[in-house]
Amino acid sequence: MDALRTVFQGLIDLGAPVFLAVILTLIGITFRMKITRAISAGLTLGVALAGISLVVDFMLNNVGTASQAFVENTGVSLSALDMGWPPALGLAWGWQFAFLMFPIQIVVNLVMLAMRWTTCLNVDMWNVGNKVLTAFLVTYVSDLVWLGFAVATLQAVAELKNADVTRYRLQKLTGIPGVSMPHPMFLTGIWLYPFVKIMDRVLPSTWNIDAQKLREKIGVFGENHVMGFLIGCAIGALGGYDFSATLTLGIQAAAALTLFPLVAKLFTTALTPVSEAATNFTKKRFADREFTIGLDWPVMAGRSEHWLLMIMTIPVLLLYALILPGNIVLPFGGLMNICLVVPLFFFTMGNFVKMAIGTIIGIPMQLYVATYFAPYFTSLASSSGGVETPEGQQLAWFGMDISELRYIATEAVQGSVVGIILALVTIALAVYYFRGIKRDDLAIKAELEGQHAAPRS
């Protein structure tokens, strides 16, 4: 045991990229991948982490420096720079215990399938990173690794249950049968559901707009380089940079936002073979069963409402960031507010007006949670990416998935009164939500079956 611990510690001491490369190679070999392909996947993962560190560093060097000038120039104290989801989840993979989440998710899924507690086979391996992040956050405050993974396991279970009770809703929205979405962001439904029910009561569902046409006009602002350039120029101008320096910063900010996905996709390249092996492993054990396949959210991304609303609420987000007392987060990488807009789309069945109201109400909460977690992400960037933020500067993630639930979980495990009260409220809301959403889903199922039955009769 001691020898094993020494070897493990020795590996960790090599640094996160090397450690990750070795661990993924070993996992690949365990799943009987060809050794050369396993090594290739391992190396790619190391490269992905090194790449993410490089781009976060680049962002800190130009946008970070400019944001400090902005703080000095305007007196508005936004000292934590938002990096958005690609680097945040990428860095989570660099946490030393990250890889325990793989077997945990697979075992949780196998057990739940075996006990018939779920029909969802989750093949979305990217979002294993989202559970790693939960485990990291809880471990960070409690110093208890087991507690971190206990909360992350609870999340994995809740995701699968949630996928089950929303599958017909998804089918109605996408037209694709046999799939479901075990993505954590839809657990935001627990807190959203009562609000959506109220909006359904007071707002006529005919209040909607033609999102497609409008998006064609302003869709270009949703492209990373355009968005990055504009926000970079704005930060530079407000930071008192001269004309050419402002434009240069615009290009650098555009580069950071363009490079994030190019580097972050390497995580997917590395993890896909292992994900395939794990899926085949599970499928073989339940060959006679009917599954729904659990996918990531972009199966709904064809609809324009999401993108239109995200683009349109960027100015609202920036205004909030400037005026909310106590907020220290400067939104940058997470300007496109996926983790609030997409659940709102899902639970309002794509009603733009309700989505917009929900987003405008929800952003302040997201900013405060991002402020709360800024020291955690600064520490994560340092420990897994080797990114050292300068004195007075922090890193943050605005628009983190299930911001509210992660805040409540980390407060509750520390035993704070607020945390425990909110956790109890969450449990009550969860009971209300799961009952209600399941009833809604069965109604949608009946409606879908009615449509299918009609042409035959």
Next chain:
Amino acid sequence: MKTIIVACGGGIATSQTVAVKLENLLADRGLRGSVSVEAININSIPTYIKSADVYVSIAQHGEAQYDIPTFSGIPFLTGMGAEDEFAKILTALGEG
């Protein structure tokens, strides 16, 4: 060199998963050098569509129509019907 584009919310996770699977299927037929697969952000489709030969969509429902042959990426995620969809893509690329 022919180009397949795959798009999702960020060009990182879902689209890249499909891209990796397509690349493996292409490699199995020795086409790795003649067809490139690129995962992109769904908001960048208008930029990339001009230089692409085939678009593999994760989310056709509600999506705008484009002028190039479009196929579903879902079979590559679920594993069901992937061979059939891939055969259609090859035909569209003139490699079938």
